[in-house]
Amino acid sequence: MNKKYWLVIIVVLILTITYFHYHTPTSIWQFHLILMQLYFIPILLAAFQFGIKGGVISALAITVFYLPHVFLQWGGLVETNLLRFLQVLLFNVIGYLTGLKAEGERKETEKYRKLAEKLKELNEQQKQQSELLLEMERKLRMADRLAIIGELTASLAHEVRNPLASIRGSIQILKEQAPENLKASEFFTILEHETQRINTVVDNYLNFARRPAQSKSTINLYEVLDILIKMIESKARKQNVSIQTAFEENLPLFDSDPNALKQVLMNLLLNGLQAMPEGGRLIVQARQDNGQLIISIIDRGKGMTEEQLEKIFQPFYTTKKEGTGLGLSIVKRIADENNWQIKAESKLNEGSRFDLIIPLPSA
Incomplete structure (x- = not known):
């Protein structure tokens, strides 16, 4: 519930109890005893909701509202109203102690909440670190496999280079012996171009360990x-x-x-x-x-x-x-x-x- 609503409830309770005090005849002393005890309700509510300030301020407010009733309607003599004066003192003591206790619990709760958030954050960091370690492990395994495939590829590239040179030479011979109209065909150009590209790819594989210079x-x-x-x-x-x-x-x-x-x-x-x-x-x-x-x-x-x-x-x-x-x-x-x-x-x-x-x- 919003703090403002609690404040309204506490004020209404104090004013209502005070109203009944002033409008209840002193001859019905039993009701006044009950009404005095009811003052503890707004004091406790104020202390739990607003801490020491809430408990003390509500107790002081009750003191201000209640003391005129003692002096005007009960005569104000200490001998006959000792219980009421002690009750007023008790209101302030209870307001302070309850507020102190409530603030202590609130601080403790906030401490545990922050600790829980910190643990959650640490757990999330640990989870991220675990995922990072797993990813690094996966990359290491992949690097091992790439190293093996790199060696195999280099060996294969060496074996491919010789027949590839033969193919390129054969294409040149065929082009020289072909009729003029066939020499101009785009397919000879494509064959020469693509065999050259394959040769470049083979060279790149042979230089797999280092980044090849771009042309x-x-x-x-x-x-x-x-x-x-x-x-x-x-x-x-x-x-x-x-x-x-x-x-x-x-x-x-x-x-x-x-x-x-x-x-x-x-x-x-x-x-x-x-x-x-x-x-x-x-x-x-x-x-x-x-x-x-x-x-x-x-x-x-x-x-x-x-x-x-x-x-x-x-x-x-x-x-x-x-x-x-x-x-x-x-x-x-x-x-x-x-x-x-x-x-x-x-x-x-x-x-x-x-x-x-x-x-x-x-x-």
């Missing part, structure tokens, strides 16, 4: 997306997946690592195809917004739960039976190295959306 050049996003979409069109047709594009006009050129961009986008495109093994629609969008290029890859596959969505960028986590769990983790690592952002949204049985956000330099 930046001016990128035309339309050309990059056009090449990548052509590369997956055959696979998309086999899966009965239609590819739809929606590119905003006049997207600006920007400087970045073209191999990193292609690797990220190719992984996202293949991820979209893999999400629709029974066919569907793959949507590729590109737009500019608030000084950023936003490239969106949207599939109409099975989608993911919120729990799955939280883990998709973790190494070795996969929702596919034949997946390695490295594709999206590599995407996230490359994006972080280039100060890009990757955002993912997904709804179960509706599909997924991945946004690659590339900040543009301010003019």
